Amino acid sequence: MSHATDNAVRASGRRLNWRRYSRWSTTLASVATTLALLVVLTFVIGRLMPVDPVIAVVGADADRATYLKVQQELGLDQPLYRQFVIFVGQLFRGDFGTTLLTGRPVMDDIVRVLPATIELATVTIILGAGIGIPLGVFAAVNRGRAADHVVRLIALLGHSTPIFWIGMVGLMVFYAKLGWVGGSGRVDIYYEGMTDEKTGFLLLDSLLAGDMDVFWSAVSHIILPASVLAYSKIAYLSRITRSFMLEQLHQEYVTTARAKGVSARNVVWKHAFKNIRVQLVTVVALSYGGMLEGAVLIETVFGWPGFGQYLTNALVIGDMNVVVACTLIIGCVFITLNLISDLLYKFFDPRIK
Amino acid sequence: MTTNSKGLKAWLTAEDTESPTQAAIQNIWMIWRRFADNPLGLLGLGIILLLVFAAIFVPWIATYSPFEQNLQSALRPPGGAHLLGTDELGRDIFSRILWGSRITLSIIVIVSIIVAPIGMLVGCFAGYYGGWLDTILMRITELFLSFPSLILALAFVAALGPSLENAVIAIALTQWPPIARLARAESLSLRHRDHISAVRLMGASNLRIVLSHIVPLCIPSVVVRITLNMAGIILTAAGLGFLGLGAQPPTPEWGAMVSTGRRFMLDSWWVVSMPGIAILTVSLAFNLAGDALRDALDPRQE
Numbered sequence: 001m002s003h004a005t006d007n008a009v010r011a012s013g014r015r016l017n018w019r020r021y022s023r024w025s026t027t028l029a030s031v032a033t034t035l036a037l038l039v040v041l042t043f044v045i046g047r048l049m050p051v052d053p054v055i056a057v058v059g060a061d062a063d064r065a066t067y068l069k070v071q072q073e074l075g076l077d078q079p080l081y082r083q084f085v086i087f088v089g090q091l092f093r094g095d096f097g098t099t100l101l102t103g104r105p106v107m108d109d110i111v112r113v114l115p116a117t118i119e120l121a122t123v124t125i126i127l128g129a130g131i132g133i134p135l136g137v138f139a140a141v142n143r144g145r146a147a148d149h150v151v152r153l154i155a156l157l158g159h160s161t162p163i164f165w166i167g168m169v170g171l172m173v174f175y176a177k178l179g180w181v182g183g184s185g186r187v188d189i190y191y192e193g194m195t196d197e198k199t200g201f202l203l204l205d206s207l208l209a210g211d212m213d214v215f216w217s218a219v220s221h222i223i224l225p226a227s228v229l230a231y232s233k234i235a236y237l238s239r240i241t242r243s244f245m246l247e248q249l250h251q252e253y254v255t256t257a258r259a260k261g262v263s264a265r266n267v268v269w270k271h272a273f274k275n276i277r278v279q280l281v282t283v284v285a286l287s288y289g290g291m292l293e294g295a296v297l298i299e300t301v302f303g304w305p306g307f308g309q310y311l312t313n314a315l316v317i318g319d320m321n322v323v324v325a326c327t328l329i330i331g332c333v334f335i336t337l338n339l340i341s342d343l344l345y346k347f348f349d350p351r352i353k
Numbered sequence: 354m355t356t357n358s359k360g361l362k363a364w365l366t367a368e369d370t371e372s373p374t375q376a377a378i379q380n381i382w383m384i385w386r387r388f389a390d391n392p393l394g395l396l397g398l399g400i401i402l403l404l405v406f407a408a409i410f411v412p413w414i415a416t417y418s419p420f421e422q423n424l425q426s427a428l429r430p431p432g433g434a435h436l437l438g439t440d441e442l443g444r445d446i447f448s449r450i451l452w453g454s455r456i457t458l459s460i461i462v463i464v465s466i467i468v469a470p471i472g473m474l475v476g477c478f479a480g481y482y483g484g485w486l487d488t489i490l491m492r493i494t495e496l497f498l499s500f501p502s503l504i505l506a507l508a509f510v511a512a513l514g515p516s517l518e519n520a521v522i523a524i525a526l527t528q529w530p531p532i533a534r535l536a537r538a539e540s541l542s543l544r545h546r547d548h549i550s551a552v553r554l555m556g557a558s559n560l561r562i563v564l565s566h567i568v569p570l571c572i573p574s575v576v577v578r579i580t581l582n583m584a585g586i587i588l589t590a591a592g593l594g595f596l597g598l599g600a601q602p603p604t605p606e607w608g609a610m611v612s613t614g615r616r617f618m619l620d621s622w623w624v625v626s627m628p629g630i631a632i633l634t635v636s637l638a639f640n641l642a643g644d645a646l647r648d649a650l651d652p653r654q655e
Contacts (some may be wrong), residue, residue: 025465033492034499037492037496046512048509162588172618292504293502300595309437327504327508334499334500
């Protein structure tokens with residue numbers, strides 16, 4: 001009898017393990033397919049280009065022999081499927097080719113510009129989540145009252161504002177008219193290059209070096225672009241926090257807690273809010289990645305030497321190696337973030353286990 | 354028969370309907386009543402109607418030609434002969450914004466016309482057939498969904514070459530996936546309904562079932578979805594124009610106008626501000642109207 005139960009327990013344990021294993025492999029397989037499709041998509045984008053890349057290198061009046069030679073060097077004389085194989089091979093070596101203008105490896109450039117964007121995105125998400133989430137909770141608690149409508153209007157405006165335009169208006173008002181903040185770039189021009197690059201994050205580097213002048217200059221430069229980007233995050237996060245909170249506030253445990261005499265503040269923050277933390281973390285993580293989108297426009301407006309500006313410049317001159325590399329990286333970032341938020345969900349939510 | 358004697362109102366609110374048409378019209382009437390209860394939604398609808406009106410009658414409303422240069426009156430502030438001032442080439446900004454409304458509206462309309470059938474067909478076939486077709490189509494959809502729409506549009510425009518037509522194609526390429534996902538969810542719930550089984554028993558082919566029995570039922574939710582996406586389409590188009598990858602100057606596209614005004618913004622604020630306000634107003638209007646429409650169609654949500 002006990003032997004049989006033992007076996008049953010072991011078998012069910014094995015089945016559970018197997019189920020977990022198969023669920024993992026499904027996730028992995030779906031991520032792998034998406035990645036493979038991403039590679040195909042970027043390859044197609046790279047080959048759609050309107051300009052002949054050979055002519056871009058040799059110039060329009062090169063003779064036939066040079067043209068063919070360069071075409072061969074670039075691997076463009078090969079049939080399309082061969083080109084694709086070569087493309088994938090390069091990707092596996094982390095080789096995205098060189099840029100059209102400087103001839104430097106694209107990968108080096110991206111590593112150089114990325115910290116500026118990450119710094120901007122981090123300040124943005126701190127501002128955005130720090131304001132947006134409490135605003136959403138506030139709206140949910142005051143549902144249907146004036147405060148709720150005000151928050152809703154703020155969010156709607158945030159969804160409707162062209163981000164590049166509000167950035168320019170911000171520059172006109174706070175930089176040109178009032179002089180409260182710094183203008184283009186990451187620091188005032190005379191501080192440029194004064195701090196050793198340890199991490200590439202200027203705020204951190206200048207603090208580490210104890211260079212407070214540079215630090216405050218960097219703060220005055222980052223605050224406006226970060227606030228503008230944060231506004232759209234506030235719009236998004238306040239709406240989603242509100243709907244998460246409303247879902248919780250309708251639950252019976254909230255009524256029970258209220259009936260027990262728990263204070264209104266504790267019901268909201270200690271009970272309801274505690275239950276939406278996981279959902280919020282995943283949403284914030286995803287919108288952290290979404291910053292790469294706003295960065296393209298905002299970095300152009302603010303002359304911010306980051307990933308977005310790098311991509312925009314490449315787009316304007318049609319440097320397809322850079323465009324392909326950037327698209328691929330952004331795609332990978334998003335697929336990874338989706339995967340992480342999936343896993344976080346599974347890890348933190350006991351019901352899914 | 355009785356409708357005329359009791360008046361339109363009675364016909365619209367009658368408890369027992371006489372025909373399917375009456376029921377359908379009553380349904381629309383109910384949605385409209387709920388929509389009209391929302392003042393912000395009405396405001397949005399009003400602005401959209403104004404935009405359509407402006408776009409149709411520009412030649413008679415605009416006080417100047419959108420391209421006519423007059424360097425002597427360049428960068429004039431708002432007021433006087435130029436309601437919203439003039440730009441660096443002396444062109445009247447008010448007239449340019451009015452002409453730009455045609456561009457904005459055509460982008461929205463063309464993108465919607467391209468996107469709705471593609472999204473619906475992909476979604477309905479994936480949902481109805483299931484199996485490997487579903488897996489493949491949904492993987493592709495998810496790939497497109499995993500990109501921020503502006504980035505994907507940018508990459509496509511860079512590959513196709515910057516122009517207004519290519520911007521429209523690129524935006525359309527980024528807008529079909531959410532619709533496909535929606536249509537798939539709808540057809541998944543529809544495919545086991547009784548009326549679909551009945552049609553199948555009558556010997557209808559799968560193709561016929563999808564095209565004439567599933568697709569029509571997906572249309573209402575797809576329409577709402579597209580309305581909600583319109584603000585996003587406007588902002589993406591303006592962003593492409595701003596980066597110089599959409600409409601090219603001298604086309605009076607609002608995003609491109611903001612972009613060219615950038616060099617003069619410190620001295621002449623109106624060159625940048627006015628087209629920006631136009632973008633903001635129109636995309637806000639679509640957001641307000643879309644929100645109200647969603648609430649009106651689904652009264653359960655708050």
